[in-house]
Every structure is written in C-alpha cells, then in structure tokens.
Amino acid sequence: MEPVRVGICGLGTVGAGTFNVLMRNAVDIERRAGRPLVIEQVAARRDNPQCDLTGIPVTADVFDVVRNPRIDVVVELIGGYETARELVLEAIHNGKHVVTANKALIAVHGNEIFRAAADKGVIVAFEAAVAGGIPVIKSLREGLGANRIQWVAGIINGTGNYILTHMRDQGRSFDDMLSEAQALGYAEADPTFDVEGIDAAHKLTILASIAYGVPLQFERAYTEGISRITFDDVAQADSLGYIIKHLGISRRTEEGVELRVHPALIPKERLLANVHGVKNAIEVMGDAVGPTLYYGAGAGAEPTASAVVADLLDVARDMATHHDYRTPYLAFSGIVEGDNSLPILPMDNIVTAYYMRLQAVDRPGVLARVATILAEQGVSIEALIQKEATEGELVPIIITTHLTREANMNEAMRQLEALADIAGPVTRIRIENLDENV
C-alpha cells in the first residue's frame, strides 16, 4: 500500500525521539499500520547529533513542511503558542493531518484548531500532549467510551512529583529539591509552569474535554502550586495515613465540571499515592468500569515519541479508509462537539475535605475559638491534634475536616487568620479520598 508521508517540524528532544523511533521500529510500525510510514522531510534549525539524517530532506523553515505537497501528516514538535498555532492552522488549511505534542497549544487554541480541522476534514491528534507515553487520551476516548466518566485525577507533572517524592523520602525542603530537579534537568530555570500547576492545568483541560464532551476552557482552570508545601506538612500527612501529591482533578457534578490543580493529601494505600519520582499516572472513574489507572513516563524523548507515533498509526489507519472525517473522528474526540450545558464550576462550589495547620498562641480558649469559627461555617472536624509546645512557643494545631464547601472553608480561613490567637497564615491542603464521588 502507499506509504504515509510524514513531515517532522522540530528536531529537539521529542523530534529526535520521534525520528529515531520511526526509523528503528519501522518494520513493527508498518505491520501495525498496514502500510509504511516514511519521513518525507524534517524541519530543524540546527543539527541534532542524536539523529542520522542521511538521505532525509532537511529544511530550516518549518513552513516548508506544511507547504510540501508530498506530505500527508505534519508532526508539530516546535512547542510554544504562536508559531505553532500558525503552523498547525496552515497545515490544516493545506489539507494535511496534524499530530502534535503541544499541550499549551491544544489547551489554549484547541477550539479554533479543531473547528478548522472539522471544516477541512482532517485529523488533529494529540496523545503526546498529556502524560507523555501513557495512552490515556486513547483510553478515555475509546477504551472507556462506554462510560459516563465521573472523575479524572492525575499526577500529570513529573517535575512536581519528583520534588514531592523526595521531600518525603529525604526530609528535604521544597527549595532544596527544586534546585536538585533543576540540576538534573527535570525542572526548567524558570520552574513556574511546572511547580505552579500551569502545565498540569493544560493537560487536565484536555482530559476533561474528552471525558465530558465540553469545550476546552483552560482559562477557567484553578491552579495552586506546591511551593508552599513544607516538610512538616509532608510528615504530618504521613502520620495521618496520607501522601501529598500535586493532582489535576476534574469531576462532573450535577452543576457542572470541576477543573482544578492543587496539592492534595491522598490515602497511602491508593495506587496513585505510590507513583513516585518523575512518573505520571491518571486515575479515571467511569460509571460502568469503576476506577482504572494508567501509569508511565510523562515526559522524555522516546516516551513522548511513542505517543506521537501512536497518533501517526491512527492517522495511517484512518487514511486507508474513505470516510467523512468530520462526523466520526471529530465527534468522538468529544472536543468540538462540546456540551456547553455543563459549565466549569468556580472553586467556591467544590466540596472536599481539608487538612489545616495553624500556629496558635498558647492561651486558654484558643481551641474553643477555632472550633467555634469552624462550626459557624458548617465545617465539621474529623480530627484535631494539638501538639505540645515548649514554653513560650507557638502551638501547632492540625485539623482534618469532613466534606466542606470551599466557600465556607475560605470564610473560616479568613476569620481564623484574623484571630489574635493565630500567628501567620493558616496552611490548608485539600484531602482527596478518591472514592466513587472523589
């Protein structure tokens, strides 16, 4: 059968990985695609010593690839928003299918891109945009297609998980671990995207769109980072039977869809709590299947390439057919045909349990005042641990709560912090028990 002619834009880490996987596993890939996948052209601003480009046409201009009439599928691996957006839109306009690993592009410009692809009848595939090599997009979209998805909860940023894992293992501080992650190349010089949850929110936005059939609404995602987590919190969580992870959580309720990234205490015995280091994992709860979990490398050259090439296989198999892409493919991606009747919920509306750490002045009646504020806000205490203080020092108080509406918790926090008995800000971390209803 005719080969599928692939153009690769970008020969950085993932570009090189994709190139090498396509070359090395060409025989297996051809068997699975039913036809060969041929690299027709590569766009790269500089050589990558990882790749042997002998015999492959190379251009410095990525737009050469999307204008190359011989190319069937454009693989966008240049990253960033603006040039990538232009490149993908022009590829679509030229009738080419697109495979991309660019989570920011999909989360922010996805609605526009999918609309254009639907109009033109081409595929835009993006398995590599979420959790690297883990086939979680395919699992959600196809493997769990029978289910009404109830929630998705994932460790979808390897940098953050590396930091939290080793804060706990080695009793180290956030800053200390961040420096190590930077030295090892797991964190960028500017770590904001990773540790403040923006990268995870991009991925969660994509997962939620597929899970619930709602449009991409990255701008409505809540993000809270891990930079204020202390080893104290990690140790307290441990003694309470929990592990702190940086989670992306999306839940479908009667009122709408939750879309939130924040640190969370999860029960130690959960599989998700045992995902360590830079690895990723996503737990998905479906009404028929119950809980399922997908684990693997969330980043790296070849793991990400594995997902890029899986998308190429899907494109190749679809190209062997003669159907109208607009209906079956895009409809089932769940993104374009979004159900606007399900709004993204404001954080005030979410209901979860909480862990709190307060520093109290050692005075009679402090606990009563704290308990009164919580009671007035309808916050029900599950456990309260008052640590012993040495003479003249502040007394740490640890509180865990039952399910509470976030708006009430916020008001309680405001009043607690205003108490003369309470020193400094109150630490508040959500507890996610991840049962049927999160």
Place this chain on the structure above:
Amino acid sequence: MEPVRVGICGLGTVGAGTFNVLMRNAVDIERRAGRPLVIEQVAARRDNPQCDLTGIPVTADVFDVVRNPRIDVVVELIGGYETARELVLEAIHNGKHVVTANKALIAVHGNEIFRAAADKGVIVAFEAAVAGGIPVIKSLREGLGANRIQWVAGIINGTGNYILTHMRDQGRSFDDMLSEAQALGYAEADPTFDVEGIDAAHKLTILASIAYGVPLQFERAYTEGISRITFDDVAQADSLGYIIKHLGISRRTEEGVELRVHPALIPKERLLANVHGVKNAIEVMGDAVGPTLYYGAGAGAEPTASAVVADLLDVARDMATHHDYRTPYLAFSGIVEGDNSLPILPMDNIVTAYYMRLQAVDRPGVLARVATILAEQGVSIEALIQKEATEGELVPIIITTHLTREANMNEAMRQLEALADIAGPVTRIRIENLDENV
C-alpha cells in the same frame, strides 16, 4: 446516520451488564460512535431480572441472532468453547462483525476464527477477554504501536489475587482463603481454572500474540498455580522486601517468546505489588515508552460490559468507513499475521532469579552440601538465611539466587531433594524484578 444494529447472545452477568450500559449511556455512546447503537435482538434461555427487555425482541436460540439479517454485530457472551465457536464462525460466515468476552474461545480457537474473519472481511474484537474493563488490548495494539514490546507482566486473575492479598493481610492459609473467596462468589466451586493459572494463561496467550505478532499458542503456555503457597512463604517474601503475586509473564528474547503463569516474588515498591484484592493490572515494557501500567477491575458485569461496548464503538466507527478490513484491521491486530519465526520457548530456557525454602536436618555439613549442589549447577546464591531450629527439629533454610537458567535450577532441585539431609520437597518460587529485561 444509520444505527449499528447489535445482537446480544447470552444474558448472564456480562450480557446483562452490556445490555444495561448500552441502554443507560446511549446518549454518550452515540456521541462517541457518531451514530446510535441499537439492540436489535437478545438471545437468552431465561429472563434476567437485572434487565428491562420491554420492546426488545428476545429469542431462546442464540443462532437466531447470527441468522438475523438486520443484525450488524453479534456480541457473543455465552461462554464455553464449542457452541461459542460454532456461533462465532456462523456469524462471520453471515458477514457479521463479532465482539466477544470469551478468553478461552480466543486463546484456543482464535487462529481459526481470525482466519475466517480475514477471509470474510469482518472484525472480531475481544477487549473484554483480557482483564475485564481495562483497555489493555487497545493500549498494546494501538497506544503502544510505536514500540517493540519487551515484556508483559500482569495480575490477570482476580480470584488468585484476592487469595494472595488476604493470605498476606490476615496471615491465613491458601485453603482458608479459597473457601472465603468461594463463599463471596469470587471463586468457582471448581477453582482449578483460576488458581491453577489456566484462566490467566488464556489471557496471557492473547496479550503475547498482540505484543509480538505471534500466533495464539495456548497449548505451549506454562502454568503453575498458587495452591502450594504457604503463609510462611508469604511472610519470608515480605521480610526479604517482596510480595508474592500470581503473574502472567511473557517476554521476547533473541530466541523466542516466554509464555508463563506462576507465582512470583516482586519487589514491594513496584506498583504491580500494590495491586490488591480482585483488581487486575498489567505492566507493559516497550523499547520507546519504557514501563507502563494499566489497572482496574478484571471482572464483573459492568466493568466487562465497558470493554464489550468499547469494542462495539470501534466496530461502529469502522463501519462508517469503506475500507478493506482484511488489510488494516486484521494486520494491526497482530494475531493473524503472526511472525512464526519467534517460537514459544520451553520453560527450561527461561532465565530468572529464585527463592527457595528447604527443611534441613540439623547435621554438620548440610549447608556445604546444599551450596555445592547449587555451585555445580551454576546457581549463584544472592542470600542464604538459616533459621534457628529448636532441638531435634528441622532447620528451615531460605535461599535467594541471582539469574539462573531454569533447567539448571530444576537439576539442582532434583539433587537437593535427593539429599538425605533435606526433608520433603523443596519450595521454589521465581523472583521477578521486572527491570528492563524482566
């Protein structure tokens, strides 16, 4: 668009689950399929109170369904080998696609069935045959399609995992736990299929065929059950840093494919070791993606239905197209187009590490004789623990080994059991460290 007309054969646990999921989630399923899935006919020998069959044509004869000219897809959920085989072959002969949850049927008669399907140009899909609702077939076949798969290792029998989990938790014996599993409905009255590894070998056979593109060869799978595991072994494993699981393992080596089901010690910190109760999980190592893991319910009405309906979605999307099924679909299933150059290896050829437990007579020179036998067989000892014995009793000796060829281990075992110093049979359980090369 035209609906896909589905005929369900069998209305037992999984049949009822499939019926109910198709009815309850019809709107979501139609969105994902791009067209409605309609239940055209159900074959059931008796009513199932779980299902409201109002308005659905019901027949007592499953063959009515495969002969019904209005039906596009036959869902085979009657189980067993012979009638199911006839039913599926006749459905194929009549030009109908087939979805089945029948692992025994696929593992034993799959080659014949896929050949017939290829000749006729129809799909035979079987996600539900392995690990219930976990989309592991799709992940292996499509999501990891870029990879050369190196090994697959899975907990793919919930009954066995339930027994082993609670032997460890509760310090109970195999027989005791088996009775409990039977009382709870997790184990059959005749538990042979589950606890002796036959059910797991059916599933492993299917996974290996997809992973490596080899024909189904269930008759060459090695099976060893868990009925001889004692709580002593469980506790010893624990103190050595391992958990005993009943694993299906398939590895591709230079010489061929390993296909084996047996108890194994796996390191406690592995995610797979933390899969408890009736849950299933499969770890897959690909050369590009590295290790990935898929977890969820391996059985039950709606989890299995989730996989059946996912297959129906695949069929529905394929039916919307006009391609020649013989090439793309069956080729990429990896089963028919098997690579016969990779034989299934005899157990003598496998290389793994071992845990051994011996009962020695407390006499001078016993250890030397044991060590000599092992040395002569090239078995390298990693650790040897001799327990203290009370006067006149047998001394338990625990040995762990480095990687050893199974033929050598078998010969060593034979010689050890022949020693006058060693009482009774030697316990030998494989240790699987599940690193890059297993």
